[in-house]
Amino acid sequence: xxxxxxxxxxxxxxxxxxxxxxxxxxxxxxxPGVRPDPYHVWLSEIMLQQTTVATVGPYFEKFLKAWPTVHxxxxxxxxxxxxxxxxxxxxxxxxxLHKCAVVVxxxxxxVFPDDLPSLLSLPGIGPxxxxxxxxxxFDRSSTVVDGNIERIISRLYRINTPLPAAKKxxxxxxxxxxxxxxxxxxxxxxxxxxxxxxxxxxPNCGTCPAAHACAAFAKGDMEKYPVKAPKKxxxxxRALVFWLQLPDGRVLLRRRAETGLLGGMMEFPSTDWxxxxxxxxxxxxxxxxxxxxxxxxxxxxxxxxxxxxTHFHLELQPVVVHVDEPGRPDLADGLWVRPADFGxxxxxxxxxxxxxxxxxx
DNA sequence: AACGCGGGGTC
DNA sequence: GACCCAGCGTT
Numbered sequence: 001x002x003x004x005x006x007x008x009x010x011x012x013x014x015x016x017x018x019x020x021x022x023x024x025x026x027x028x029x030x031x032p033g034v035r036p037d038p039y040h041v042w043l044s045e046i047m048l049q050q051t052t053v054a055t056v057g058p059y060f061e062k063f064l065k066a067w068p069t070v071h072x073x074x075x076x077x078x079x080x081x082x083x084x085x086x087x088x089x090x091x092x093x094x095x096x097l098h099k100c101a102v103v104v105x106x107x108x109x110x111v112f113p114d115d116l117p118s119l120l121s122l123p124g125i126g127p128x129x130x131x132x133x134x135x136x137x138f139d140r141s142s143t144v145v146d147g148n149i150e151r152i153i154s155r156l157y158r159i160n161t162p163l164p165a166a167k168k169x170x171x172x173x174x175x176x177x178x179x180x181x182x183x184x185x186x187x188x189x190x191x192x193x194x195x196x197x198x199x200x201x202x203p204n205c206g207t208c209p210a211a212h213a214c215a216a217f218a219k220g221d222m223e224k225y226p227v228k229a230p231k232k233x234x235x236x237x238r239a240l241v242f243w244l245q246l247p248d249g250r251v252l253l254r255r256r257a258e259t260g261l262l263g264g265m266m267e268f269p270s271t272d273w274x275x276x277x278x279x280x281x282x283x284x285x286x287x288x289x290x291x292x293x294x295x296x297x298x299x300x301x302x303x304x305x306x307x308x309x310t311h312f313h314l315e316l317q318p319v320v321v322h323v324d325e326p327g328r329p330d331l332a333d334g335l336w337v338r339p340a341d342f343g344x345x346x347x348x349x350x351x352x353x354x355x356x357x358x359x360x361x
Numbered sequence: 362a363a364c365g366c367g368g369g370g371t372c
Numbered sequence: 373g374a375c376c377c378a379g380c381g382t383t
Contacts, residue, residue, distance in 0.1 A: 187377075309368090
């Protein structure tokens with residue numbers, strides 16, 4: 001029989017029983033019923049923001065090895081954190097990770113707080129992460145709502161309000177189901193169910209411990225939920241990116257601005273990223289207007305680099321320029337680095353694509 | 362409430 | 373191609 005308004009106790013008991021049998025083993029996770037290290041929980045939760053479990057795994061291990069405690073991380077230079085974070089994306093997370101480590105180490109004696117308001121006051125910790133840390137690391141009864149749980153709740157109740165407007169209603173429904181005990185295991189159980197059973201497409205309702213309580217399953221329209229607001233189309237921006245190489249083989253890198261897109265990361269210099277077509281000769285003349293181009297050698301092109309960010313597509317045309325010493329451009333924040341040493345720098349994936357396009361693998 | 366913010370996996 | 377992912381901070 002369908003129970004469209006499940007009681008808190010029967011629902012959460014069902015979920016926890018399922019978790020005891022089917023919990024996934026993950027690097028940051030302790031066995032059901034055992035409290036994990038709050039530092040591990042915090043680190044994994046930050047990395048898992050908008051990032052898949054499979055992607056996070058190796059980064060989590062690498063960070064824990066490099067910085068075993070929050071004190072270690074707090075005393076590291078931000079640049080080391082960014083270098084280790086390179087490739088994981090959303091680099092504000094890495095900057096806030098370091099900020100948060102400093103605050104916890106300095107102001108909290110290295111002990112993570114266990115209450116929602118204190119957690120929410122920390123850099124990089126929002127409503128989801130605060131609730132997750134409180135529940136998972138400290139066994140507090142807090143309501144955790146991530147993308148998985150939004151999907152589960154919106155199907156359980158067939159919520160027709162589109163996200164993100166439905167967020168408040170979903171959180172209220174989720175709170176009414178959250179158990180007093182083992183809220184951390186309960187949250188992780190729902191996230192496992194969201195990842196493995198209650199998937200966006202073709203959910204596996206036959207193995208779902210909540211199917212008996214699910215309105216969408218009863219109706220057979222699971223894939224309609226969650227309802228989402230329409231998305232905007234991404235424009236395409238274009239630019240030239242310069243691979244400037246000295247006779248000794250070193251290539252010019254520079255650091256991007258501390259905030260904004262790829263903030264604090266390293267890059268190869270490029271013209272402005274614009275939606276208009278790029279005229280190569282004019283762009284060269286403009287970018288190198290102050291340089292002594294008589295010391296430039298042959299200029300060649302690399303393969304076009306395509307990359308997609310959250311809100312636009314990018315096409316970078318690599319331009320390889322061999323420069324003799326007297327013609328060396330004098331860029332602010334410029335740094336000449338041997339390609340063999342690129343691994344020691346915070347190069348985002350876009351820039352590693354440029355390396356590939358120029359060095360031809 | 363809307364927007365800026367990466368990158369990879371999947372269909 | 374578009375969608376999704378253990379979201380947060382700013383405006």
